[in-house]
Amino acid sequence: MTLSKKHWWKPWAFLALPLTMYVLWVIWPIIQTFGTSFTKWDGMDAHPIWIGFDNFTLLFRDATFWTSIRNNLYWMIFFLGIPVPCGLFIALLFDMKLPGGKVYKTLFYLSMTLSFVVIGQIWSWIYQPQYGALTSFVRLFGFNNLGELQQWAFSAFCFVLIPLLAGLFCSKVFFLRRQASAFKTLWVTLLFVAVWIAAAQWLKVYWNPQLTISRIAKRGFPWINDPDFVTFSLIFAAIWRQIPYVMVLFLAGLKNVPPELVEAAVVDGASWGQRFWYVLLPMLKPATIVAMTISIIDSLRAFDIVYSMTRGGPFNSSNVLANFMYIESFHNYRMGYGSAIAVIQFVITFGFITVYLNNVLRTEANAS
């Protein structure tokens, strides 16, 4: 309801308590962190020393920072590349509404309710080097150590996955629609460049005698103690929880697809693939945007699982920005430096938060 001039204060009377709390514990701290990032401060001293942008210049020269950025990028790529398509596929599967489907859904959801700390514990004995389940599983396929697995995975990546994705994308762009746009051309070019780089890398790594020796030197299966594997091991444990969550988002999106639309497509003789591409996927666009932005935001604030499983080790190889910030601020008492890391993390996340807010704004506009 609209308010007359005399009653302007009424909403503020309701907002007073919650908004004060929110400002004190959330909004004001955000502003403070920006301030602290320009200072040198051990957290105890009453007067932090103003040092301008020094923390940031120091940060950009810090190798650990770049490792964290790289690992956060891995988290982001994997959180987009695996949970989103898998969540969509499983949502479509469970949307078939057959008897007993609910039980399956419930069981599938269970991992979503767990704390990341518990997930870290459970997976750390799946990753146990000698007797863990993953080691036993991989041995089944004849791998004797992680080096062999790494070599195989890398070849598979270069020669199967990337060409497959490129092929899929090209066929979609060129043969289904036949409308070339600058944007699509750019994408196809980028994919070809990616294939080329991957193949070149493969050639370089596969025939580099020094690297091959270091691969052979890898003994056993130290999943989370090996710098090359630790980040991916952590990401897969997190994905175990993320897929059911993304699936919930897609199931909600599927509820908004009118069944008449799908039936009409069936009557018109559309195949399963055509129904998926031209009916379901466009209808699921809002759900996909939400799932993707949430996945990215989650991947950028990954902390619990990293800190409780490895604390960023071995040799910082699994560090991510969130963990790096915590260690610098609360183990090394470099609060100014830690704040600078937090600010970088915030700046990266901010773009995706805007996408999400924009989405909310659009649903808002549609509703009213």
Next chain:
Amino acid sequence: MTKKRKALTIGFFYITATLIVVIWLIPFFIATFTAMKSMDELMSSRYWWMPPQKTVWENFSSAWHTGNMKTYFWNTFVVTVPSVLGALLFSTLSAFALSFYSFRLSKVILFVFIGGMLIPFQMLLIPVFKFSQTIGVYNTHLGLILFHIAFQLGFCTFFLRNFMKSIPVSLYESARIDGAKDFTVYRKIALPLSVPAVAALGILEFTWIWNDYLWSLILLQSDRLKTITVGLVSLQGQYVSSWNLIAAASLITAAVPLAVFLIFQRYFIEGLTVGAVKG
């Protein structure tokens, strides 16, 4: 659709769904098996994922008593319940203000609430840590509760405002014609009508706050105050090689959110889909 194709589709569903669910539950099975093995069996076995040959329940009781999980468990209740209740109560106030009145800043405030819940927690760590020390609630459950209430207000307000927007305006108007004050409208109309949404929200919030790790790590120091997730990690530090004990402790930690989910599943999923975001 022909009969044959239908049978094929149904077969595809059951086979794929069973496969996915079984793969998904493997980590749970492994955790349960490990928790039920004795130390001797664990050390002599070559495959940690095998079911126990002799089931042992002592791990649970020793995690509970010797591992001090009982203290952590009750601490978590003491933190979680007031946090959930407080966040729900305060957010009904702010959600009512943002849905009932239309005033110039209402959109801005809503966006501040939504934006705040999505930011990286690292932006808050140091100032919240310092602020708690300044007002003297560092290393107390109260400090943790106050923070949880404040932070969860973002999601709760967003969630409840969306729900309250769907309450027909005519209901409010008829009450106002009868001469009801604004606070009466909130208490007698908005609040009772929002009970289902508040319940769904409460269940989500309960599991999130129960599962919280970072804030207990930051705001609590004494071992006797620790919540269950922090307790579990410190237990792991103490009993590094007692995998069976840690497994039992992990299951104790997971038991409450799992039970809450299984009992209130419908609310839980509805809550997630309405808000479509998590904290």
